Every structure is written in C-alpha cells, then in structure tokens.
Amino acid sequence: MIILVINAGSSSVKFTLFDMLDNKKVLATGLIERIGIDGTSMKYSNWKGDKSQGPVDVKNAKDAVKVISERLVDPKTGVVGSLSEIKGAGHRIVHGGEKVNKPVLVTDEVKSILKDCFSMSPLHNPHNLAGIEAAEEVLKGVPNVGVFDTAFHSTMPPRTFLYGIPYELYSEDKIRRYGFHGTSHAYVSKAAAAFDGRPPESLKIITAHLGNGASITAVKGGRSYDTSMGLTPLEGVIMGTRSGDIDPAVIFHIMKIKGLGYQDVDNLLNKKSGVLGLAGIGSSDLRDVEEAANKGNEKCAQALDIYAYRIRKYIGAYMASLGGLDILVFTAGAGENSSTLRANVLEGMEGLGFKLDKAKNDVRSSDIRVISTDDSKVKVMVVPTNEELAIAEFTAEVLGG
Numbered sequence: 001m002i003i004l005v006i007n008a009g010s011s012s013v014k015f016t017l018f019d020m021l022d023n024k025k026v027l028a029t030g031l032i033e034r035i036g037i038d039g040t041s042m043k044y045s046n047w048k049g050d051k052s053q054g055p056v057d058v059k060n061a062k063d064a065v066k067v068i069s070e071r072l073v074d075p076k077t078g079v080v081g082s083l084s085e086i087k088g089a090g091h092r093i094v095h096g097g098e099k100v101n102k103p104v105l106v107t108d109e110v111k112s113i114l115k116d117c118f119s120m121s122p123l124h125n126p127h128n129l130a131g132i133e134a135a136e137e138v139l140k141g142v143p144n145v146g147v148f149d150t151a152f153h154s155t156m157p158p159r160t161f162l163y164g165i166p167y168e169l170y171s172e173d174k175i176r177r178y179g180f181h182g183t184s185h186a187y188v189s190k191a192a193a194a195f196d197g198r199p200p201e202s203l204k205i206i207t208a209h210l211g212n213g214a215s216i217t218a219v220k221g222g223r224s225y226d227t228s229m230g231l232t233p234l235e236g237v238i239m240g241t242r243s244g245d246i247d248p249a250v251i252f253h254i255m256k257i258k259g260l261g262y263q264d265v266d267n268l269l270n271k272k273s274g275v276l277g278l279a280g281i282g283s284s285d286l287r288d289v290e291e292a293a294n295k296g297n298e299k300c301a302q303a304l305d306i307y308a309y310r311i312r313k314y315i316g317a318y319m320a321s322l323g324g325l326d327i328l329v330f331t332a333g334a335g336e337n338s339s340t341l342r343a344n345v346l347e348g349m350e351g352l353g354f355k356l357d358k359a360k361n362d363v364r365s366s367d368i369r370v371i372s373t374d375d376s377k378v379k380v381m382v383v384p385t386n387e388e389l390a391i392a393e394f395t396a397e398v399l400g401g
C-alpha cells in the first residue's frame, strides 16, 4: 500500500512517499520551500539514491502537489509508474478543536471542522486545508486522511484542559487547553513502551518533545493526560523563539510601557522570545547557543540553564499528576541530539529516581535507546520521533490497510 504524506505549511510543502507493505520503505521524500516568495525551490531524493535540488515554478499548494506528483512518476527519477499506485494521502493538520479525537477520512464535514479552527491556528490550518484541496484536485480519486496534532490530547480530562477563567469562555467559545505535537507524543510513547516490552496501558510515561517548538506530555496508560501547550503552541516550556509560560499580566504591562499593539506582542512572544530572546546572539538554534556558552558567553549559558530548568519543572509537575513515573522520553531535534541538554534537565533529579548513565547519554545514535543506569528507578530513553511515518501508519489504518 503506497501512501503519500503531505505537510503543507505557510511557505513550504513537505512530502514523503512510503511503501507500507515493503517494510514501510521511504520511496521518495522532499520539500518545496519559499512558496509565494522569490527563489522557490524543491529538494527531492528517492530510495535509489537520486538527489536533486533546484528552482521550481510553484505559487501555491496546488502547484506544489502537481510538481510533486510529476516528480514521483518521472521516468528517470520517479518511483511509481502511475499516480493510481498511490492508495492514500495523509495530511498533517495542526488544529482539530474538540470535534476530532483520532485520524479521520477527510470529508466535507472534516473540512468545515478544520475551517472552524482557523482562528485558533491561523498560521497552520488554512495551509493544511490548502494541501488537502490541492491533493483532491491533483490526485483525483485518492482518499485523503487528516492526522491532527491535537487529536492525541483529546483524552485529557477537564481538570487538565480547563483554564481558571469564566466557564462560558469554554462552553461558548471553546477556550481551553488543546495541546500540540500529538502525533509525535503518541508515536514515541508507544515506541518506548514497545521497546521496554510492557503494554502502554500499564505505564506512566512523560514525553519531552524538544525541537524548535517544544512540549511535554504526561501519558497515562497510553493516553494523553496533560500537556504543556495550550489553546495555542505558545504555552508551556521555553522554545526556540516562543516564551512559553509567562504571567499573563506581563502582556498588558508591556503593551502599556512600550506602547505596543496586540500584533506586536503576539509577534514578540511567538517569534522573538524563548532561547532567541534570552541568549541574544540572533539564533534560536540550541547548537549555536551551546557553542557560544562553551566559549564563555554567560547570557547563552544562562539561557540554556533556564531552558533546562523549565523542562525539569514540568517533569516534576507531571510526576505528581501521574502519581509516579516509569519512563521519561526525550525526542525531537534537541531532545534526540543534545546530550548536554538531557544531562542539564536531569541534574539534581537523583532523589526522584533518575540515574543518568553518562556514557550512554553521550552516545550519538539515531536508534531508540535507554540512557539511564540499570538501577535507575525511572527509565530514561531517547526515542527518535518520525511524524511522517506515524501519519503514514495512521493513514493506512484509517483506509483499512
């Protein structure tokens, strides 16, 4: 069963074609970036080893899906004989609101739910919908499946998803915690349980997805119980450019003293804060900040310390909400690759049952692995996330493959 995974963003469309029946092999993958801006280009590679990068004439999602489809059937570098070999398209969708609790076949009703969530996810949902409509037009007859970032968190109880604000803002306006990165949290928590040889239903797991965006989830018995991102991805731990949790009154205060408008503050907290704002070296990439800290930049060292401390604080809070912990999972760009970050997060946590094995933590690998000592009460694992594969698996499942 051949499945095309599409992740349509504001100025890029990423894609991966999987053969689910051939060991979930990646047949081809790539991305078109700078869509709608000068210098639109496409990166493409296939399982045979062909690789290319070059300009493409793509102005919108429909053009993008068309160019991708043409490349997939190209006589030289393509990987399928005809588009009819593609049995389903799986789309990453950020916000599904309260009405979507699992991956679903895209229907008119699903598209209208997606539209209803535009106001809560203005930077993602409109582009995700454009990706679906492009696939409907270009890949005629191929069923589309929506895989929502929020769906995994639909199992959260009211005590974790309701904010302490007037109830009508929830009942009438649906203002609540939704959570994001759900596909990744679901994938890595399931993979960690399988690697550990125990059923997810018996486990208390905390998953720390630490990439450019970052979120922590408490997973109880295989279901999301609480998560650090909220109505939008701004809440929670400190991220590459997002502030994470702050006193909401800071917003009104800076609007007053700096004369800023709502859009300015939105931009400040989403794009100029977090590691970028704290470290002050013009980069939100943890690699740059770690390098500068190693060379003696104190502000960078402080930013890394705050970043790790916030994660530690969430882990402690979620251990309390779960009533203990069996497995802590690190995943995504920084979680998978920075041994320094992992060591910093777990510093001083021995009393709570964490014993990091320094040698194992320092190993660089793209495999799933345990990095705690054999006698550590809590097992600490690094689990490489693979959202594309998770979307392909969900898509095949929905389509009965």
Ligand code: AMP
Pocket (backbone or CB within 6 Å): 210, 211, 212, 213, 240, 284, 285, 286, 287, 290, 332, 333, 334, 335, 337, 338
């Ligand atoms: P993601 O959003 O999951 O693609 O993660 C991207 C982020 O991961 C980058 O912006 C970096 O901050 C971080 N990252 C990736 N590799 C490393 C590394 N070797 N050391 C530290 N941080 C890393």
